[in-house]
Amino acid sequence: MPEEKKRGLSIEPGVAPLRLPSGVLLSLMDVPGHKDYLRNAVRGLSCVEGAVLVVAADDGVMAQTKDHLDILQLLGARAGMVVLSKSDRVDEETLEYARLEIEELIAGTFLHQSPIIPFSAVDGQGIADILNELEHLCQRLKETDSPGPCRLWIDRVRNVPGHGTVVSGTLISGVLRENDPLTLLPSGKLTRARSLEWHHVKVQEAFTGQRVGVNLHHLSLDEVSPGMLLAQPGTVDCVPYANVVLQLLPHAPRGLVHQQKIRLHMGTACIQGRVIFLETASVPPGCTVIAQIRLERPLPCLAGDRFVLTFLDDYVVAGGGRILEPTGEKLRGAKASRMLPYLQCLERRDLEKALEHLFLRNPYTPLSASRTALATGFRFDDTARVLERWVQEDQLVNIGEHRYIRKKDYTALRRKFHEALVDILSSNPLKEWVTAEELRARVDMKLDPDLTRHLISDLCDRNLVERGEGGYRLPHRVRQWSPRQKEMMEAIFNLVRREGLSSFAAGTIGDMTQERFDRLEIQRMLDYLAAQKLLTRFRDGRYMTREAFMEAQRRVCSWIRTKGAIRLSDCSAVLGYGRNRAMALLEHLDDIGVTVRRGDERILAEDYSKEFWRMAKSETKI
Numbered sequence: 085m086p087e088e089k090k091r092g093l094s095i096e097p098g099v100a101p102l103r104l105p106s107g108v109l110l111s112l113m114d115v116p117g118h119k120d121y122l123r124n125a126v127r128g129l130s131c132v133e134g135a136v137l138v139v140a141a142d143d144g145v146m147a148q149t150k151d152h153l154d155i156l157q158l159l160g161a162r163a164g165m166v167v168l169s170k171s172d173r174v175d176e177e178t179l180e181y182a183r184l185e186i187e188e189l190i191a192g193t194f195l196h197q198s199p200i201i202p203f204s205a206v207d208g209q210g211i212a213d214i215l216n217e218l219e220h221l222c223q224r225l226k227e228t229d230s231p232g233p234c235r236l237w238i239d240r241v242r243n244v245p246g247h248g249t250v251v252s253g254t255l256i257s258g259v260l261r262e263n264d265p266l267t268l269l270p271s272g273k274l275t276r277a278r279s280l281e282w283h284h285v286k287v288q289e290a291f292t293g294q295r296v297g298v299n300l301h302h303l304s305l306d307e308v309s310p311g312m313l314l315a316q317p318g319t320v321d322c323v324p325y326a327n328v329v330l331q332l333l334p335h336a337p338r339g340l341v342h343q344q345k346i347r348l349h350m351g352t353a354c355i356q357g358r359v360i361f362l363e364t365a366s367v368p369p370g371c372t373v374i375a376q377i378r379l380e381r382p383l384p385c386l387a388g389d390r391f392v393l394t395f396l397d398d399y400v401v402a403g404g405g406r407i408l409e410p411t412g413e414k415l416r417g418a419k420a421s422r423m424l425p426y427l428q429c430l431e432r433r434d435l436e437k438a439l440e441h442l443f444l445r446n447p448y449t450p451l452s453a454s455r456t457a458l459a460t461g462f463r464f465d466d467t468a469r470v471l472e473r474w475v476q477e478d479q480l481v482n483i484g485e486h487r488y489i490r491k492k493d494y495t496a497l498r499r500k501f502h503e504a505l506v507d508i509l510s511s512n513p514l515k516e517w518v519t520a521e522e523l524r525a526r527v528d529m530k531l532d533p534d535l536t537r538h539l540i541s542d543l544c545d546r547n548l549v550e551r552g553e554g555g556y557r558l559p560h561r562v563r564q565w566s567p568r569q570k571e572m573m574e575a576i577f578n579l580v581r582r583e584g585l586s587s588f589a590a591g592t593i594g595d596m597t598q599e600r601f602d603r604l605e606i607q608r609m610l611d612y613l614a615a616q617k618l619l620t621r622f623r624d625g626r627y628m629t630r631e632a633f634m635e636a637q638r639r640v641c642s643w644i645r646t647k648g649a650i651r652l653s654d655c656s657a658v659l660g661y662g663r664n665r666a667m668a669l670l671e672h673l674d675d676i677g678v679t680v681r682r683g684d685e686r687i688l689a690e691d692y693s694k695e696f697w698r699m700a701k702s703e704t705k706i
Contacts, residue, residue, distance in 0.1 A: 093118050097128025099295060101283040108222050111295035117148030122399040126349040126392050129155050131254035133293055134221045135164030141182045142173045145189050154333055157193050158404030160390045163224045164195050165217050171202035233319035234258030237351030238312050243305045251308055252297045261289040269313045269384035270322040276301045311353040313384045322382035323410040329431045332403035334370035341366040348377055350391040356380045362420050374427050376415035385410050388461025435462050436470055443490050450487035450532050483538040500527045501539050502548055516615055517554030572601050572609050580629050585636050585659055587626035622668035636669055649685040
C-alpha cells in the first residue's frame with residue numbers, strides 16, 4: 085500500500101505464497117506490529133496454524149513480539165519456530181544473548197523448545213535450515229488436521245470486472261468445492277461459490293488451511309464486507325451471547341470487572357460486548373474463569389472457536405479464550421446450578437460427561453452425532469463413537485438417521501403417548517380413532533415429528549395400540565354406552581323416522597328433546613354416527629340417514645333421466661321440500677360425483693362424461 089511505503093511499516097496483513105523444495109505450497113501471512121494496528125494483526129493471525137516468530141538480533145524482543153506471541157497462544161496456534169533475523173549485524177555474544185531472551189519469552193508457550201534459527205538476508209545464512217524446518221512444520225500441522233463444516237472468514241472484498249464480487253480468506257474448516265451453496269453471515273443471505281482460486285490459480289476445491297478467493301453468485305459488493313463469515317448452510321448460527329472460558333494474560337495491565345465492556349476479536353470480526361461473571365465481581369490478571377459475553381450484535385460462531393479480548397478504551401490485549409457454547413439464553417445466577425456443570429465439562433474437555441449433561445438438558449429432543457459435535461466442539465468421530473457405544477449398552481435409543489434419545493426419556497414418552505390415547509378415547513367414548521398429531525398435541529406439541537412416529541410405531545409393535553385408516557386406537561376396545569348416550573341415540577333415530585327425507589342439525593335434536601342434552605354432546609354423537617356411515621353429513625352441517633340419502637339420490641336420478649336435468653325449483657315435487665334444504669343435498673351429490681352442475685341445472689355425471697368424450701372425438705376428426 086502507498087501509505088505503508090510512505091511510513092515504512094505494515095498496516096494491513098499481507099499474504100504471499102511460498103513453494104517449498106518438496107513442492108508443498110504455503111500461504112505466508114505477514115501482520116503489522118505497530119500498536120495502532122493491533123486489530124489488523126489479530127485479524128491476520130486468526131487463521132494462522134503454524135507460526136514463524138521473527139526477532140531481529142540487533143533489537144531483541146520488542147513489544148509487538150510479545151503481542152504477536154500472546155495472540156497466537158490465545159488463538160491456539162499449534163506449532164512453529166523462531167527466526168533470529170539480521171544475525172550479520174551483531175557479534176556472537178549479542179546473538180547468544182538474543183537467543184537466551186527468546187528462550188525465556190517462549191518458555192511455557194506452544195513454541196517452547198522450538199528451533200531458533202539465525203538468519204541473514206545479506207549473505208543467505210540460515211535459508212536452508214528455515215526451509216527444512218518449514219517442511220517439518222507442514223507435516224506436524226497436517227497430522228493434526230481436523231474436519232468440520234466449511235467456514236471461511238472474509239478479510240478482503242473486491243469487484244472483478246466480468247466476474248462480480250470476489251472475497252478472500254483462509255478456509256478454517258471443511259472443504260469448499262466449486263458451486264457449493266454458502267450462507268453469508270450474519271446477514272443470512274444465500275449464495276454459492278461460482279469459482280475458486282488459490283493464489284491466482286483456478287481450482288475445483290479448497291481444503292482447511294488454504295488461502296482461497298471465492299467468486300460469489302448473486303451478491304453485490306455492498307452486501308459483503310471484511311469480518312463476515314461464509315459457511316455451509318445450516319451449520320452455523322448467529323448468537324447474541326457466548327458462554328466462554330476466559331483466560332486473562334498474567335502481564336495484562338489490569339483485570340476485568342463484572343459487566344465491563346470489551347472488544348471481542350474472532351476470525352476477521354471485531355465486536356463490542358460486555359463480560360458477565362457468575363461467581364465473582366472481578367477477575368485479576370493471570371486467572372481463568374467461565375463467563376458469558378453479551379455481544380452488541382449477533383456473532384456467527386461454533387463451540388471450540390477461539391477469540392482474543394482487548395480493552396475498549398485501549399487496544400491492549402487483555403486475554404482471550406474459547407467458546408464453550410453459543411447461546412441465545414442469558415447466563416444468570418439462578419441458572420448457574422443447571423448450566424455451570426455442563427460448561428465445566430466442556431472446559432475440561434470431558435466428552436462423556438458433557439454428552440450426559442446435554443441429553444439431560446434436552447430430554448425429549450433427539451440429538452445427532454453431527455449436531456452434538458457442533459454443539460460441544462468435540463470431533464465428530466469421537467462423538468459418534470460414544471453415542472454408538474451407549475446404544476449398544478442400552479442407554480440410548482436410535483430413532484433413525486443416527487438421532488438419539490436417552491432410553492429412560494424414550495420409555496417415559498412412550499408411556500405418555502399411551503396414556504394420552506387412553507385419555508382422549510375415555511373423555512370422548514364416541515371417538516373411534518386418534519391421529520398422531522392429536523397425540524403429539526396432547527403430550528407436547530414441540531416434540532420432533534420423527535420421534536412421535538417412532539414412539540407410536542413402537543406402541544403398535546408391542547400391540548398396545550392398533551393402527552387403522554382413521555389413525556390409532558386401543559386394541560379390543562369395547563365401547564360402553566352410558567344410559568344418557570343411549571337416550572340420545574334413541575332421540576336421534578326417533579327424529580330420523582319422523583323427518584323422512586328431510587335433513588336435520590344438532591339444534592333440531594336439542595329443540596326436540598327440550599335441551600335435555602348439551603349441543604356439544606349431540607354434535608359429538610352425530611359426528612360419530614357419520615363416521616360409522618350411519619348418517620350422511622352435508623356442507624351446511626346438517627345430516628340425513630344413509631337410507632334416506634340413498635332414497636333421495638334415487639329420486640333425483642330418476643327425475644333427471646326422465647326430464648333431462650333437475651333445477652332447485654323442481655325439488656319440491658321430487659323431495660317434498662323447498663330449495664333451502666334441497667341445495668345442500670344437490671351440492672353433496674355434486675361432491676360425490678353423482679351429478680354435475682351446468683348453469684342453474686344439474687345433469688347426471690355419467691351423461692356429462694359421455695357428452696364430453698363425444699365432443700372430444702368430434703373435434704379430433706375436424
